[in-house]
Amino acid sequence: xxxxxxxxxxxxxxxxxxxxxxxxxxxxxxxxxxxxxxxxxxxxxxxxxxxxxxxxxxxxxxxxxxxxxx
Numbered sequence: 927x928x929x930x931x932x933x934x935x936x937x938x939x940x941x942x943x944x945x946x947x948x949x950x951x952x953x954x955x956x957x958x959x960x961x962x963x964x965x966x967x968x969x970x971x972x973x974x975x976x977x978x979x980x981x982x983x984x985x986x987x988x989x990x991x992x993x994x995x996x
Contacts, residue, residue, distance in 0.1 A: 934969035937978075944977040946984040949991055956982065960995045 933939040936954070945951070955963050955970075955978055962982055965975040985991045 935971040935974055936968070937974040938971060944974060944981045946981040946988070947990065949985060952978070952982055952985060952991060956991070956995075958995060960993055 936942075937944060942951075955968055957963055962979055965972065968975070970978060982991060986993055
């Protein structure tokens with residue numbers, strides 16, 4: 927499904943790549959319980975959502991992001 931010029935993916939629209947060290951950007955895609963927000967809600971494309979998931983999991987492993995938020 928082509929979206930045309932309307933880019934709803936955050937990373938495509940800002941011409942930015944997913945980085946596990948950028949916790950400020952990753953926090954946008956994590957809800958208040960610490961879960962990764964699904965693609966249908968965030969509007970990310972499939973490629974960037976997969977990269978985002980891997981980046982969040984990697985930064986959790988390195989203790990940059992918490993597994994569970996209070």
